[in-house]
Amino acid sequence: MRAWEASMRRRIAGLLLGLMVCGLVTGAATQAQEQPRRGGTLTVITPSDVSTFDPHPAVGFSVRVFANIYEPLFRKDEKGVLQGHLAQSWRFLDPTRLQVTLRKGVKFHSGNEFTADDVKFTYERQLNPADLARDAAVIKMLKTPIQVVDRYTVILETREPNAALVDTLAQSLATLIPDSGEIKKWGKDYGLHPSGTGPFKFVEWVRGQHVKLARNADYWNGPPHLDFLVFKIVPEEATRVLALESGEADVLFETPPSAIASLKKNAQIKVNKVPTYRDVNVHWNARKAPTDDVRLRRALSQAIDVKSIVEEVITADIGQVATGIFNPSVFGACDVGFPVYNLARAKQGLAELGYRAGKDGILEKDGRPLSLTLVVNPQRDPRNGEVAEAIQAQLRAVGVDMKVLANEFATYMKILQSPEGDYNMIFHGYGVATADADLKATFFLSTNLPPAGQNSPRFASPELDNVILAAQRESSKDKRKELYCKMGQIYRDQALGVPLYASFRNTSTRANVNGMVLHPDEWYTQTYTRAWLGPKP
Helix, strand or coil, rough: HHEEEHHHHHHHHHHHHHHHHHHHHHHHHHHHHHCCCCCEEEEEECCCCCCCCCCCCCCHHHHHHHHHCCCCEEEEECCCEECCEEEEEEEEEEEEEEEEECCCCCCCCCCCEHHHHHHHHHHHCCCCCCHHHHHHHHCCCCCCCCEECCCCCEEEEEECCCCCCCCCCCCCCHHHHHHHHHHHHHHHHHHHHCCCCCEEEEEEEEEEEEEEEEEEECCCCCCCCCEEEEEECCHHHHHHHHHHHHHHCCCEEEHHHHHHHHHCCCCCCEEEEEEEEEEEEEEEECCCCCCHHHHHHHHHHHCCCCCHHHHHCCCCCEEEEEEECCCCCCCCCCCCCCCCCCHHHHHHHHCCCCCCCCCHHHHEEEEEEEEEEEEEECCCCHHHHHHHHHHHHHHCCCCCCCEEEEEHHHHHHHCCCCCCCCCCCEEEEECCCCCCCCHHHHCCHHHHHHCCCCCCCCCHHHHHHHHHHHHHCCCCCCHHHHHHHHHHHHHHHHHCCEEEEEEEEEEEECCCCCCCCCCCCCCCCCCCCCCEEECCC
């Protein structure tokens, strides 16, 4: 054998040995990571209390908590792959009828069996015109009554072909299936006696303090590793961070931007930056004077410097500047020319409308000052309060007296969905859990003007309705995207609001927390199902 051949063989042998060692080390590490420990209590910090455990009237943070109790027919995993959940299989009988075969042998926490009657009851209850669910707009495409074929088969029919139907049913707004038998038993008090099919059972709710859930040992998809899951309500931002640092809590689901850098330096804490489907916007009220004038809305929108707000207040840890009305991770996202900041044009537009500087520099027209109200829930998205103050300051610089009304979440939602709509501008974030633009787009239909829905700009036009509905019916993805781009252009041309940023979520955990699913959807039903606690460092 020649010397160079021998040398080469020795090098190859050494390389292979090295790879084998690396593989063994990696395999051993992976194997160790894949051996979860049973037991323990995982404590998650949340800034707001729940309002109820009944999915029918619930909103926001309540869904994030009870998504561990209830489940939908379908779900998308963290990679966006659609899967059956309580649905075993499904097929379209024709463009408007979806036949769903349910998973057999699934039990509610009460011991009642999950059947087609529960699906029928849930969707018909959500869509009852006399008592619409808070998020009923999400599933308004469904016709009622729901047809039950047999004990484990239902047919879901839509008024028109709907390309996003199964995606829409694969998230947690208006789609979670509660125990119809227990609802009938408890009536209006059901919200205190929840029963679902999910991995955790309800134990107790101490208002303003915590919610305690317990392991469902009979969970159809394999019981959780944890004994208990506790959601601790801590409204104060600094106190939430201290609870994680001290070990009083295990998970800070949304890490305040100001704490990210310091937590990253803490060896006992892991900070995970999670891409989401969420976007945050401020909408003008197109039905309340003086913002019912599109020319004024356009001028005021041009006075808001979104780029500086995102860079200086939000920061790159939390979001990126919005260029359209959908998060770029969502199907249908399109750059439609946002931000629209142009201070010179803003001032010119205000002058052309007849506004002149009055007392204390506040613009006036016909003797009336340009006074507006901005409604915000400071806790719903990171730094909402600071962003509201930045918008207030930027508009004050051009002569607008903008009053910021900060409300806790329940009050904020009442204002958003009230018939009168007592605001000129309001924050509205959208967690597009389906990763399909249709979920957010439907909020802007004229049929979803409050109180029927959450059309927060309160703008209605046949053109916009036609575009949204055409996108629902269209089977071609390319054509659907074109339609969503057109929707964004209408939003921009009508100056319905100002898209601010597409969100990142920074979820921080103690170093011994394993197995959590860091999903783009904040209301994912399987976040803690396989979570487990290792030894404390």
